[in-house]
Amino acid sequence: MTNIVEVKTKAQRKLFAEFPTKFYKDVPQYIPNTYDDDLADWDPKKNPAFEYCDARCWLAYRDDEIVGRIGAIYSKRANEKWNTKRLRFSQVDFIDDDEVVDALFGTVENWARELGCDEVQGPLGFSDMDREGMLIEGFDRRSCFFTYYNYPYYPKQLERLGYGKDVDWIENLIYLPGKEDVKAFERWERLSNHAIRANKVHVHDAKTVLGYIPLLKKFFALVNIAYAPLYGTVELSEKQIEKYASKFAPLINPKLSCFVMDENENMVALGVGAPSMADALKKHDGKLFPFGWVDVLKSFRKNDTIDLLLIAVHPDYKGKGLNGIVMNKMLKGCRDMGIRYAETGPTLELNEKVLGQWKYFQTEQHKRRRCFIKKL
Secondary structure (H helix, E strand, C coil), rough: CEEEEECCCCHHHHHHHHHHHHHHHCCCCCCCCCCCHHHHHHHCCCCCCHHHHEEEEEEECCCHHHHHHEEEEEEEEHHHCCCEEEEEEEEEECCCCCCHHHHHHHHHHHHHHHCCCCCCEEECCCCCCCCCEEEEEECCCCCCCCCCCCCCCHHHHHHHHCCCEEEEEEEEECCCCCCCCHHHHHHHCCCCCCCCCCCCCCCCCCHHHCCHHHHHHHHHHHHHHHHHCCCCCCCCCCHHHHHHHHHHHHEEEEECCEECCHHHHHCEEEEEEEEHHHEEEEEHHCCCCCCCCHHHHHHHHHCCEEEEEEEEEHHHHHCCCHHHHHHHHHHHHHHCCEEEEEEEEEEEECHHHHHHHCCCCCEEEEEEEEEEEEEE
16 A cells, blocks of 8 residues: 655655655666755755745655655746646656556645646746656666656656646757867857857856856846746746856856856856766765765866756847857867767757757757646
8 A cells, every 4th residue: 555645854855855866776877966956945944936836745655665756836926927727746756556656646636626726737846947857758868967867657657647748848969079170160160250240249258167156147137038938937036046046156167158248248148068967976876965076076177078057048139149159169168178978958849949059060869858737
């Protein structure tokens, strides 16, 4: 018999955060998120999204053994923006057992009905900065720390329960030009210089990470504007911006980041990438302390893969070549650091403008993930 227990204490939150690392311990493709971030997600004292969200999470037990987990988020702001009555499920994992799956999702659906919701969707997070989408293709490929990994039976279980596709995101592996491909770098340099002159913009020049810290609030202000039309997004609050700014600051590498400013020093385009932390986080189960940070720092210095974390262009500058400025700077940084591959984050399959920027590269669409939805 499956017993569902709501997570209410710090000790239970630890069990909730640690479950996937133990569950996938023999799966090389699974890469954990940073443990402290997962732990903080469900703590109202540490997650400012609780200002406009109600959230609960549960563990599934059988014979005193944890066999599944699930979280649920009622985002008042998202429902107001998109004129919906939806409850989000999040951070879900389970053994391949109908009774366990029924108990987990039944608990979430019952809460949704209590709240007056008519649909359940997910997996989604508190905001667009969180992990989203259940993997449906690419189970043999290594995940990134900012995306979910799940077993192939997950989507089958969701379909059995009556959940269907709402949207898909796709991910690409990009093969970057090497130092020998001089013409490719010359082409990007020309495109960048033309866009800079035509739009009277410039690239913010900072030699160290500290030089970028003052830009982080402008960074997330631009993210709010640029991402506003995208599926399921809600505007980040000031406290959320402070939270994500502190998370992003250690990831900024001057060579792998680009911030484009207009004549009045307003940020109009950005791109942020970071050397992959996958191996380091895998080795330490997502825990940066006491010793995980040492291997993370090593991965930042020597790596062949970059994770493309965020790319955004202000709506007023769409189609004006600013992506070329961003790509030019980041490509030169990858060349100088010996990076040959780039992993994109999940991109909506109908977002042709973002997907179109990879047409100049050799790419492999190697993963696909889905947001499911069910009418109650």
